[in-house]
Amino acid sequence: MSFTAVWPISDPRDSDAADSLTAGGPEDVEALVNRLAEPGAGAAVLEHLDRETMTDTEGLLGAPGATRMPDHDVVVAVRDGYGYLVYTDVEHDTATLEGAPESPGYHSEYVEYPDGSGVPVEVLTAALKDFLATAQRPTCVEWREI
Template identity: 50%
Template structure:
């Protein structure tokens, strides 16, 4: 199985700075977590290469997964054709995280090891991770 992650890098000299990583082995998730933990890394859009497309003519995916690491917490959102938009049920003390493309509410941050376990589950199953608890968010 394969997942691909891409994310922006905040840069004063390059408005289009970004990074990406393709992962085929569970151990490679740790490298993604490390890179998302870097100070200027933004939230990563992640897609599973072995899922069906929602629309083959446009290449639109049937899922939307965003992961971020900030302040020692990991954040993850998930949406697909079988599940409404949800974030992790996290540490009640974790702050919210807002970026241009995603807003994680307070209480949705988890230990980075929990985030890694969820991403490894996603890599292996191509489905919403079951090793974590989710809460539906209605914006």
């Protein structure tokens, strides 16, 4: 099982700066979380490579019906000592983690994480390891629909 992660990097010298990682084991998940905690790292879009794809009937990625796309939308971020995760798939509405009440919201280019949705980085790491191993929404964390 594996997933890819792609994220922007805020760099005043390069407006197109980005990074990526393919996670195939727990150590890769730990490396991803560490890299997302680096200054300038934005929220990462994850695609689990062992999940089904679906037809893009709305034309989000090209002509309607001509392209396949992931059947899930997973976005992860690390900011100010908190981990953030949003998950959507064909079986689950969009949800974020039920985090620490004192955690601030985080607004990335791609998704907004509400106040109280940040968790300790160790909890985020465990959730991503669960996602890697099962290709399903992690069950080791609590979710709240947004």
